[in-house]
Amino acid sequence: MTAILIPALAIGAVGLVLGALLALAAKVFHVEVDERIEKITGCLSGANCGGCGYAGCSAYAGAIVNDGAPIDRCSAGGQAAVNAIAEIMGVEATAVEPVRAVVMCSGTHENAPDSYDYYGISDCLAASKLQGGGHKECSYGCLGYGKCVDACSEGGISIVDGVASIDGRFCIGCGSCRLVCPKNIIDLVPKKNKIYVKCKSCDKGPAMKNKCSVGCIGCKLCEKACPAGAITVTNFLASIDYSKCTQCGLCVDKCPRGIIINEDAAPAAEAVEAPAAV
Amino acid sequence: MIGKLIAISLTAIFVQNFVLVKFLGICPFLGVSKKVDTALGMGMAVTFVMTLASMMTYFCQNYILVPLHIEYMQTIAFIVIIAALVQFVEMFLQKNIPSLYSALGIYLPLITTNCAVLGVALLNIQQNPPYGLLESMVNGFSSGLGFLLAIVLFAGVRERLEFSDIPKSFQGFPIALVSASLLALAFMGFSGMNF
Numbered sequence: 001m002t003a004i005l006i007p008a009l010a011i012g013a014v015g016l017v018l019g020a021l022l023a024l025a026a027k028v029f030h031v032e033v034d035e036r037i038e039k040i041t042g043c044l045s046g047a048n049c050g051g052c053g054y055a056g057c058s059a060y061a062g063a064i065v066n067d068g069a070p071i072d073r074c075s076a077g078g079q080a081a082v083n084a085i086a087e088i089m090g091v092e093a094t095a096v097e098p099v100r101a102v103v104m105c106s107g108t109h110e111n112a113p114d115s116y117d118y119y120g121i122s123d124c125l126a127a128s129k130l131q132g133g134g135h136k137e138c139s140y141g142c143l144g145y146g147k148c149v150d151a152c153s154e155g156g157i158s159i160v161d162g163v164a165s166i167d168g169r170f171c172i173g174c175g176s177c178r179l180v181c182p183k184n185i186i187d188l189v190p191k192k193n194k195i196y197v198k199c200k201s202c203d204k205g206p207a208m209k210n211k212c213s214v215g216c217i218g219c220k221l222c223e224k225a226c227p228a229g230a231i232t233v234t235n236f237l238a239s240i241d242y243s244k245c246t247q248c249g250l251c252v253d254k255c256p257r258g259i260i261i262n263e264d265a266a267p268a269a270e271a272v273e274a275p276a277a278v
Numbered sequence: 279m280i281g282k283l284i285a286i287s288l289t290a291i292f293v294q295n296f297v298l299v300k301f302l303g304i305c306p307f308l309g310v311s312k313k314v315d316t317a318l319g320m321g322m323a324v325t326f327v328m329t330l331a332s333m334m335t336y337f338c339q340n341y342i343l344v345p346l347h348i349e350y351m352q353t354i355a356f357i358v359i360i361a362a363l364v365q366f367v368e369m370f371l372q373k374n375i376p377s378l379y380s381a382l383g384i385y386l387p388l389i390t391t392n393c394a395v396l397g398v399a400l401l402n403i404q405q406n407p408p409y410g411l412l413e414s415m416v417n418g419f420s421s422g423l424g425f426l427l428a429i430v431l432f433a434g435v436r437e438r439l440e441f442s443d444i445p446k447s448f449q450g451f452p453i454a455l456v457s458a459s460l461l462a463l464a465f466m467g468f469s470g471m472n473f
Contacts (some may be wrong), residue, residue, distance in 0.1 A: 007348040018362035025366050029373040
């Protein structure tokens with residue numbers, strides 16, 4: 001009898017003591033979890049894309065509750081998420097401008113010639129460290145090894161003809177692709193803005209002509225043509241202030257290189273009327 | 279004495295490396311070795327738990343099991359102690375180092391049933407003569423360091439693998455297992471060394 005009793009009692013006693021110690025530790029090391037954090041996590045997109053600048057959805061929710069982070073950072077969740085969070089936190093909802101990412105390069109195989117053949121690691125970062133910032137003549141252009149393709153949680157990016165192309169229908173505007181691009185050629189453009197300069201080259205006109213058949217040469221024709229004053233040319237590159245742009249499309253017609261793109265290709269008649277609204 | 283302790287620790291880290299020579303603790307070795315940072319955290323957690331477990335199990339063995347002549351219960355008793363210890367470490371991390379807590383994730387509870395931790399406790403008392411308190415703790419600590427060394431080396435290898443052009447059928451775990459075996463082969467070079 002004692003042969004069973006002694007080990008059972010001894011091990012039982014060890015377990016009991018450890019259990020009591022753990023119960024004590026649970027009290028000492030108790031962590032308060034705010035129930036709002038869980039609620040807010042539920043409102044967010046759940047994509048864990050990191051577009052808000054935090055490690056993930058729950059980390060962002062924690063930052064909102066604990067550190068008073070702004071509530072409009074979740075571009076994937078959009079206005080719905082902001083409204084829901086505002087209700088939970090008891091603050092006023094702010095309007096969010098939905099954005100989507102656009103690759104600002106038109107240097108396809110046909111438009112932008114290569115200066116050498118690259119047979120190294122199939123990775124944008126590795127390729128960009130080489131002579132001339134990559135194998136293309138244009139040192140600003142997309143290298144097309146798909147760093148952004150891997151970064152996209154939505155599977156909305158593909159490499160078309162040597163240049164990354166983002167399908168606006170899938171884009172949730174998180175900007176993960178933007179962070180990994182070694183050439184910094186991905187921009188977040190408000191969804192309502194359909195006109196943008198699809199080039200990031202700061203090369204001077206004559207130099208640019210040898211490197212890419214469509215790249216921006218900084219001729220300033222668009223700057224002069226824009227009735228809203230939304231376009232400025234700096235460092236031989238036109239850039240559009242999306243908050244001022246009225247989508248009139250005059251710059252699209254004026255551009256001698258065809259590098260200012262209008263996604264909708266809106267009819268010219270509408271475009272002329274639009275500036276009056278400004 | 280000092281010489282013996284140094285011999286124990288060198289043996290535990292290199293000659294009898296827990297992961298690469300004894301093949302204990304393979305689960306976290308493969309699971310948490312994708313990034314050097316988390317591998318480092320996991321290695322330190324295991325080192326910490328192993329040292330404490332060596333100490334606790336020494337007391338348990340010599341003040342409970344041996345006097346009562348129930349040494350055959352050591353596996354169960356040690357598992358209970360290690361489980362409680364890991365639970366305690368988890369609570370401590372959640373409260374004081376939340377970033378490490380979330381980085382370790384599911385693998386911290388897995389240390390509970392980690393054969394490396396139980397292994398070091400059992401091996402301490404199976405030595406002839408059994409290790410004393412200090413020797414047990416040095417052995418536990420150095421075995422943990424050996425684990426840390428192995429997992430960090432392996433994480434470095436795996437980070438580099440990310441950039442390699444690997445045939446499709448070998449991507450992911452297959453190439454990780456192949457490189458783990460090569461690393462183990464390298465550690466075979468230490469075998470037979472005596473201090």
